[in-house]
Amino acid sequence: MKIVVTGGAGFIGGNFVYFLLKNHAEDFIICYDKLTYAGNLETLSDAMKSKNFKFIKGDIANRDEVYKMFEEEKPDVIVNFAAESHVDRSIEDPELFLRTNIIGTSILLDACKKFGIKRFHQVSTDEVYGDLPLDRPDLFFTEKTNLHTSSPYSASKASADLLVQAYHRTYKIPATISRCSNNYGPYHFPEKLIPLMIINALNNKKLPVYGKGINVRDWLYVEDHCAAIDLIIRNGKVGEIYNVGGHNEKTNIEVVKTILKILGKDENLIEFVTDRKGHDQRYAIDPTKISTELGWTPKTKFDDGIKKTVDWYLQNKSWWEKIISGEYKNYYAKMYDNR
């Protein structure tokens, strides 16, 4: 199969490219990516050496570029990771999120309709369900939970999901959707909690924890997410939504303290800062459907995954040092100075 991975120069898309190259030598993989601040060709440097891989620079929200790619490559499968993905940026400036996440997805779907496709897979998020209260640990998101978004990011992802479902129903696009909890692992851009805290701790900088650090996220090692998507595109039922998560709930402060412990750093590096606006309290996935229908279970426990992740950042300093010495400095100052 010819599989186009949009957003494959980003965190999860990049890991998915390597997952496919490792597990499916019979497939040909194309990464289609605009290379925004979050896209990094260095992430794909090993993939570039494979005869089963090709990179195309392109914007999912540019119709001419998308149609040209479909005409020339005739993909069998599209896996759409391409997105603006950071909640804090969406709170500062929502418009780009609407362009990429909604218009971009609709243009990809139009291309599937015009040129044909065997499978369109939309990589969505558990954030489309909103949040759960901290005092109800018995509650989980299922595929039937109502959409109830909090941030411009999650609203744009939910809108894209609705479009995917509409194109499936109206134009019979063979589409599937996965809604995953928070990922962590190699190649994670250092604006997100786990890589930001690892890198700040390594540089003996303060670790900015929003509010009281009691918000809960359900952490999944990125390779487990990749395995779930791979199962869905091959065995998942068209028209269906699959929740992906590993029952790995942690408060933010627990995560931060674990990182400090692994690195042997002092907890006095922690600094509680002004909370995120509209901050979602708790995310927690019920993965029963994907487990029972497709036999997916997460393989990596948080304690092992977080050690592997810290180790990766220790072994790959040049990857992140280049990032934090560039435009990232302005972003960091804007978001965290005087917070």
Ligand code: NAD
């Ligand atoms: P990321 O920000 O690390 O990467 C996004 C990639 O998309 C980058 O390579 C970027 O260059 C590319 N991109 C952005 N706009 C584009 C455009 N207009 N055209 C083409 N490429 C474009 O994001 P990520 O964390 O890897 O997330 C990937 C997907 O998974 C997103 O759709 C996100 O909503 C979803 N998701 C993420 C998480 C998580 O924990 N990170 C959890 C669940 C779902």
Ligand code: TYD
């Ligand atoms: P993040 O990695 O941005 O993912 P998401 O908002 O999609 O869950 O944030 C994870 C949690 O960590 C979230 O509750 C916000 C919190 N957080 C901090 O406390 N400090 C930070 O500097 C960042 C980036 C996040």
